[in-house]
Every structure is written in structure tokens, then in C-alpha cells.
Amino acid sequence: MQDAMNISTRKVKPEGMKVITECRMCHKKNLHSFLSLGPIPLSNSFLSKDQLSKPEPYYPLDVHFCSDCGLVQLGQVIDPELMFKDYAYLTGTSSPMKTHFTSLAKRVTKKFNTPKGSLIVDIGSNDGTLLDCFKTLDMKVLGIEPATNVAKLAMSRGIETLDSWFSKELAQNICSVRGKPRVILATNVFAHVHDIDGFIRGIINLMDSDSVFIIEVPYLIDMLDKVEFDTIYHEHLSYISLRPLVTFFKEFGMDIIDVERIDVHGGSLRVYVQKDSASSSSTVKQLLELEIKTKLDSIETYRRFATSVGRIKAELTSLLNDLKGRGARISGYGAPAKGNILLNFCQIGTEILDYVSDTTPFKQGRYTPGMHIPIYPENHFHKSPPDYALLLAWNYLDDILRKEDGYRKTGGKFIVPIPKPQIV
């Protein structure tokens, strides 16, 4: 694949990055690198037309395994102000996420018999999509969202949101003003946090004996099984499995009382945590046994994953080149953050994709980071349907195939890139 931009406009290893030398969870120094996807741009840094000719920061993207506690993690940390202060991702632009969060709110309030009027706090609350579901169930809600642009959108939709990073001090302030929340959520946030010790100390300040802390995080076993290498990017500092998480929470006097495997974002864990709770569901033990069986404690498991990543790159680029060589028109479907990892790592640019379509207004009219592919609203896809659509938002495969039944009925085909590139 040709490089979509000349090297001179890249700034490799720019400011705003630090290299880690110890595991963020156990603080030991036994980190073993097994995969490098960089240098690569930040995956949510969509560009305006004016920015295309300006230097674009590229960062190393190296993945390590801690042979002490088992946490898989990135070797570098990018300043969160660079990644999250003005944020491109809005939960509400993906209807399957609205469905998922509606079900989460109902499940949690039923599972813990949460009284109406209870305070629900969502850390990294984005545009308030999840809290809106709790509000519908007559709960009091409070969001904490550091991306100012996103926090403002949530507040415009009537979701009270603090435009701030979460901290121990903020937790103390919330408790003194509003009391202790019954439910504290952090969906697709925990893996984004570098100082997880400080984060958990803040959570402990928020909790009392009947509070529950719930995180949703992509699950390492799913990433390995389905070779979801494009979910590896600078926002995701940790790649979570249960074994290190159990030990981590225990050190703070907290217990994982239950865990569920869920389908979102390519396969995730929903983890329920309480202070000093004796009870723990059998699912916790079953998943710990599965992790042993999957050999998550062996570096060989990760080296095999890295080999599979190389295979996907070779097969996908060969398939795309072949289709293009036969005159096919191809576009990208969805402009997710992970899509930019796939496009940059496989060097798929405008020589292959005419455009990418996406439902997020902020992304429309902009260009993908690194490969500079123009992004159009979804109606462009319907007005100018390609012969093939590379499904960059593969985590919504079923919903999108249903939605685009008409496109497929008139001969349109989707290319699903992972775990093995295939045409459906």
C-alpha cells in the first residue's frame, strides 16, 4: 500500500508522551514487549481540511505483557489532555449502544434493588446516553466527563455533568454535596486510566457499604480469540483480564462480587465490585479457570497473537488490492477509532477507499488520521453505494447488516476484516 502522506509531515515521538518502565497495576518491572503497531497517529484525531498539510504527530504503539501480574498494557502513555479534552466519540451516534445501555440500567437497578431517587454516578459519562437510561428509571444522575465539548452536549440534553477529570478530591466534593451514590459506573474508562491507584482511591471515597462500582472493559480473551488488534490504540492503556483485576481490587479492600461476559465492543467484561464483600459469584471462578486454560500467563500466547496480526494484514491488503485491481469501488463503513488503527497499520488509503461514511456529525467533513480519507455522512453511502464496503465498525456487524439489507439485496457486499478477512 502506498503511504498516503510523505514522511516529512510526520512528527514521530512528539511531546506529550512518556515511556512506562513498570506495570501500572503491580508496579513491578517485568514487562515483555510482544507487538508494535506504530509509529501511528492518535486514532480519534480526525483532521479538518486545513490540517492535512500540517505536521501530524505519530507515536510509537507498543504492547507489553507483565509476567508478574499478567496485565497487558501499552509501553507509552500519551497526555490525556491531548486525547480526551476535545473528543470525537459520541456514544449516542451508535444506536446499538443505546440499546445496550438501556439494558444495563434495567439490569443493574433490578440486580441491586436500587430505590428510585438513588444517586447514580457515571465516570466518563460522554454524551449522557447511559445516564439518560437511569433517569428514565427515576434515578438521580450525575456525569463526570473531562471532554468539554461532550460534557456540554450532555448538559444540553438535561444530564447534569461535571466537566472535569475524576479525582479523589472531586469524589469527596460529590459526597459532601450530594451524598454517597448507590451505583458508580465506568464503562470503557478503566482501561483508559494510567494512574489506576489514584482512580480507585477516588472510587473508594465515593462508596459506602451498599454502593456498587461497575466497570465495562473490552476482555483480553475476546481480543486474542478474534484477533481484535485494531482495538489496541493510545486511549486503551490496559487490556483487561480477570486475574490481575481480582488482585488489584483486593489490595484496596474491594472484592469482585460478580462478572459477566457481554458482546459490546468486540467482547467485554462487566465487573461488579463492592467494599469488603464476602460473596463472589461462581462466574468469577469459572472465568479465572478459563484464563488459566487460555494460557494468559504465557508470553507465547501473545507472540502467537502478534503472528495472527501479521496474517490479517497480509490477507486483507491482498484482498483489497485484488478487488481494486478488478475495478471495484470500495468505501469504509463507520469511522471508529479502531478503524484508524486498521487503516494505518495496513496502510490502506485513498488508493483503495474512495471515502468513509459515518453517523457522527463531528467526523463528517473531516479526514481520517494518517491516511487522510474523506469522511461523509451515511446518506452519501446510500446515494453513492460502492461495490464493497470495508466494515471498520465490525463490532456492530449484525446491526449494520440488518440496516443495510437494501444495499446487500442490490449486490452490495461488506468486507469484514477480522478475525479473518471475508466478504459477506
Ligand code: DWN
Ligand atoms: O473505548 C472506546 C470505545 C468505547 O468507543 C473509545 N476509546 C472510543 C470509541 O471507540 P470506537 O470509535 O472504535 O467506537 P465504536 O462505537 O465502534 O465507533 C463506531 C463508529 O461507527 C462511530 O463513529 C459511529 C459509526 N457508526 C456508523 O457510522 N454507522 C456506527 C453505527 C452503528 C452505524 O450504523
